Amino acid sequence: MLLALLLAFSLLSLGIGAASLDVHEVVSGLLGFGSESQQLIIQQIRLPRVVLAWLVGAALGATGAALQGLLRNPLAEPGLLGISASAGLGAVLALYFGVTALSLWLLPTVAMGFALLATALLYALTRVGSTNLTLILAGVALSSLAGALTSLALNLAPNPADLQDIVLWLLGSISDRSFADVRLCAPFVVIGLALLFSTASALDVLALGEDEAQTLGVNLVHLRGVIIIGAALAIGATVAVSGTIGFVGLVVPHVLRRWVAYRSGQLLISSALGGAVLVLAADVTVRLIDTPKELMLGVVTALIGAPFFLALVLRSRRNLL
Amino acid sequence: MNLLHVTDCSVQIGGKTLVQPLSFRLGSGELLGLIGPNGAGKSTLIKAIAQLLPYQGAMALRGAAIDTLTAPQRARQLAYLSQEHSVQWPITVQDLVRLGRHPYRGSWWRGASQQNAANEAAIAKAMRVTDVWALRERRLTELSGGERARVRLARMLAVNAPLLLADEPVAALDPRHQLEVMALLRKQCQRGASVIVVLHDLTLASRFCDRLLLLHHGELVASGAPDAVLNAENLRRVYGIEAVIGEHAQQRYLVPWRCATD
Numbered sequence: 044m045l046l047a048l049l050l051a052f053s054l055l056s057l058g059i060g061a062a063s064l065d066v067h068e069v070v071s072g073l074l075g076f077g078s079e080s081q082q083l084i085i086q087q088i089r090l091p092r093v094v095l096a097w098l099v100g101a102a103l104g105a106t107g108a109a110l111q112g113l114l115r116n117p118l119a120e121p122g123l124l125g126i127s128a129s130a131g132l133g134a135v136l137a138l139y140f141g142v143t144a145l146s147l148w149l150l151p152t153v154a155m156g157f158a159l160l161a162t163a164l165l166y167a168l169t170r171v172g173s174t175n176l177t178l179i180l181a182g183v184a185l186s187s188l189a190g191a192l193t194s195l196a197l198n199l200a201p202n203p204a205d206l207q208d209i210v211l212w213l214l215g216s217i218s219d220r221s222f223a224d225v226r227l228c229a230p231f232v233v234i235g236l237a238l239l240f241s242t243a244s245a246l247d248v249l250a251l252g253e254d255e256a257q258t259l260g261v262n263l264v265h266l267r268g269v270i271i272i273g274a275a276l277a278i279g280a281t282v283a284v285s286g287t288i289g290f291v292g293l294v295v296p297h298v299l300r301r302w303v304a305y306r307s308g309q310l311l312i313s314s315a316l317g318g319a320v321l322v323l324a325a326d327v328t329v330r331l332i333d334t335p336k337e338l339m340l341g342v343v344t345a346l347i348g349a350p351f352f353l354a355l356v357l358r359s360r361r362n363l364l
Numbered sequence: 365m366n367l368l369h370v371t372d373c374s375v376q377i378g379g380k381t382l383v384q385p386l387s388f389r390l391g392s393g394e395l396l397g398l399i400g401p402n403g404a405g406k407s408t409l410i411k412a413i414a415q416l417l418p419y420q421g422a423m424a425l426r427g428a429a430i431d432t433l434t435a436p437q438r439a440r441q442l443a444y445l446s447q448e449h450s451v452q453w454p455i456t457v458q459d460l461v462r463l464g465r466h467p468y469r470g471s472w473w474r475g476a477s478q479q480n481a482a483n484e485a486a487i488a489k490a491m492r493v494t495d496v497w498a499l500r501e502r503r504l505t506e507l508s509g510g511e512r513a514r515v516r517l518a519r520m521l522a523v524n525a526p527l528l529l530a531d532e533p534v535a536a537l538d539p540r541h542q543l544e545v546m547a548l549l550r551k552q553c554q555r556g557a558s559v560i561v562v563l564h565d566l567t568l569a570s571r572f573c574d575r576l577l578l579l580h581h582g583e584l585v586a587s588g589a590p591d592a593v594l595n596a597e598n599l600r601r602v603y604g605i606e607a608v609i610g611e612h613a614q615q616r617y618l619v620p621w622r623c624a625t626d
Contacts, residue, residue: 248466250453251519254446258414259466259523260439305453305503 045316049097052323056096057089059330087221094225095217096323098232099285100295102277104318105311107292108299109239109270112246112307114179117300118355120292121278124165124178124271125185126158127289130282131213132189132196133157138208139196151227151283158279161185162271178267215286215341217326228280235277236315238269243308250307288341290348291318297355367392367526367558368413373421375405375412375582382408385421386584388577390560392526395553397569397590398562400579401603406562407447407531409579413560414444414529425527439467443523445516447531447562454505457496457515461487464522490522494548510541517548528552528559534568546572566607570594570618578602591616600624 057069064072064081071077072085103121110119121127137153168181193213200206245266248256257263281288295317296310303309322340325347329338368390375383383405390396398406412419415430415438423430425441433441443464451460465483491497494514504512513533520528530549534542546568549559553574563569569576570590578586578593580602586593599607599620608619 244466244469248463250451250455250460251463252446252448252451254411254414254416254448255444257416258439258442258444258529259463260435261466262435300453304459305455306459307453 045313045320048320049316049323052320052327053093053097056093056323056327056330057085059327060084060089091220091222091225092217092326093323094222095220095228095284096326097319098225098228099217099281099288100291100317100319100322101236101315102232102281102318103288103291103322104295104314104316105236105239106274106277107318108296108307108310108314109242109246109274110292111296112249112310113242113267113270115249115252116179117297118293118352119179120290121274122186122287122289122292124182124274125161125187125189126182126274126278127282127287128186128189128193129161130154130158130279131287132193133279134212134283134286135193135196135209138212139200148227151224151280154283155231155276155279157189158275158282161189162275166268166271211339212286213341214339215288215344216339217285217322218329218337218340220284224284228284231276231280235273235275235280238273239277240311242266242269242273243311246307246311247309250305286341288322289345290352291321291344293355294348294351295321297351365392366390367394367426368560369422369424369427370413371422371424373409373412373419373423375408375417375419377408377417382582383412383419383579384583386577388584388587390527390558392558393553393556395550395559395561395572395574397573397576398560398579399564399566399569399576399593403581404579404602405582406579408582410444410529410531410560410562414442416444436467440523441525442527442529443520443525445520445528445530445533447535451504454503456500457502457504457507457518458487458491458500460504460515461491461496461500461518461522464490464519467523486522486524490518493521493551494518510537510544513537513541513545514548517545521552526557528557530559530561532562532564534563534565542568566594566599566603566618566620570616590618594618 058064072081107120133154137150142149245261248259248261296314299313299317325343366389371387372385374385411417494517496514496518534545576590576593604624605620606624608621
């Protein structure tokens, strides 16, 4: 089902744009037939955007599912642990100090470096006090810190051009990306996803609580380490090329959970697919809506995601009482 | 034949000694009750036995030091039921019971079908023994407290471990379900398993357990047959209560009656 949706949205995404193409033209363009200009549009302009949507969506969806399973908390998502915010801070600092002028590759590298730094810090903290509550609180503290430092950079930005760069970055988008961007983030996303998927059965068992899971042979320290590193690789790499796109990691696992009978392990792969579908759909929407300036993807996901998040908080509070 | 051998074990957390050094043995087919007032160290001790807390001293399972076993080996030898009753997701009963087979999951590339058959058999057996077979398609969140307790027991039995550790399995259950759970643990002992159970209910403890360990402020103050441990002196000194002790069907029973006056 999700695969079919993914395929449909991918074809749609390849078809729409300044030069509108039908399904036949899209497929022939992909396979290297059709006119030269059509091939160029499909393969060089629109395909990277689609592949990037897959990668970003899969990374966000799977990371959200893994974190929710690990923390046994349906409100967890990459943003919660400060991984996205830290990667964003890295990107902002790179823009701020103008190192992007030295090499295009520096921007993503710095973002991934910050995501890994945040991860290492979280990991060190969870080794001392080993409850999930510590991890959540550490994540909240970390994301506030990264947010504050990002604001500081904006506050002190020397010229308006820098400021615009930074603000646009923070909004999150996958437009005008090339295969260079895809190549840069794909290896890390793939490794990150593989790490996350490897934790599937352990995440299932974690439904019983940490103590019982441990007596069933789940190594919690190892599990936390694998998920945090996997999340850092996937999120750091995607933030590096797309900026911060919020709420996908929250919404997708939540919607799909009942379809996999609430098993956290099963949820990983379906959330990766679902995330890809959602990001693609949001991106197609962004391009279809006729606004004077193209809407930013991160803005759209936040507009849909934030009310959803609020509803979720209200509902879970009612369940607790 | 002793299944578990605990020698001079103590538990310290944050520089505070929660369980003083103590030693005991658990025989095969024995039902051992851990009793004592709140904060006596019962849960701490059972968690240490489940290898969830660091401890000093030695524990041996069938003659082999527990801490030399690998995690999967240990997971097949001891099954633990925690005190907390929270299962976060509304998964189905059979999915929950299936989690008890996690230590036995086969590799997908070899022997998976054989292992799967064994797993399914163990799951079905555990659900029948605990009488939750009819509930197998239901979600955990739809069940009553008593049903949920039986499902959690089924999950523990599915492990097929020789050593069962249950931390207050009858807390918050009505009398019928309390008796059911205790009778079920008793039945596991008749099948050769050994059970350590944390209990607050002294009536149940004296009725069902072969032997009791009485803890007070982290110290083992008495151990032995229920009749010997639950004497008037210990009840007054440790619990600060007086109890009515009687006999029914050749078995001694005990009912806590009133607070002791000094």
